Amino acid sequence: MWSGCAPWRRPRHGKDSIMFTGIIEAQSKVLMSEKRGNNRAVHIAKPAGWTLEPGQSISIDGICSTVEAAGGSFFEVEFMHETLKKTTAGFFKKGTTVNLERPLKVGGRLDGHFVLGHVDARCPVSKVPLRTAAKELAVRVPAELSRLIVPRGSVTFNGVALTVVKCDRSVCTVALIPYTLSKTNLGTLRPDDMVNVEVDVIARYVAARRRS
Structure with a gap:
């Protein structure tokens, strides 16, 4: 699925940028969202201290x-x-909180897992974390994705790299630590809210290899 990410290029500062890690650097607010033909233009508040240039790639709620x-x-x-059809970008409006991550640099530290920013599906939340109980987030996923998600494997929700607790044919459950709840927008989700889901890229390639 085309997600709006620029083709590979060498940035002006001379360092190669590749994929993302799923470690959110900042949360920010949508300042404006308006139709532009069949597309949608969105303005997002730039985090303090960030330098961004036209043509640079950025993950917004997991969308490259x-x-x-x-x-x-x-x-x-x-x-x-x-x-807009396949991700939550179609729901962005003024005041929406989004997770942001800049691309991993070659030779940079990989604290999460490999995230491409190519969203596989927009899926509804079925269970939200409770602050006083088990902090689990459950999302309903289509069967074609659930077979690529395994316990203790990796999955990405709204750009956040997470470890799978369990996954059956229709629901994928992850555990969230307090830091993730406070530093990403996963802590504000409610039942039936939509999240961007990206399965582990290695699982995707293995499945494709087995089909060939």
Whole structure:
């Protein structure tokens, strides 16, 4: 699925940028969201201290996106029609909180797991974490994805790298630590909210190999 991420290029500062890790660097707010033909232009508040340039890739709630323009206090991205249908980008409005991550640099430290930013599906929440009990988040996933998700394996929700607790034919459950609840938008989810799901890229390639 095309997710709006720029083709590979060598950034102006001379270092190669590759995929993401699923470790969220910042949360930010959508400042503006408006239709632009069949697409949607979105302005997002730029985190303090960040330098962003047009053409740079950035993960927004797990969607690999391209910076179209960058001002002093915000940056702009544009989502194509296909991305709007397949991800939560179609629901972005003024005030929406999103998770942000810049690409991993070659030679950089990999604290999470390999995340491409190519969302596999937009899926509804079936169970949200309780602050006073087991902090588990459950998401209903289609069968074609659930077979690629295994206990103690990896999955990404809204760009956050997570470890799978259990997964049956329709529901994938992960455990969230307090840090993740406070530093990402997963802590504000409610039942039936939609999240962007990306399965582990290695599982995807293994499944494709077995089919060939």
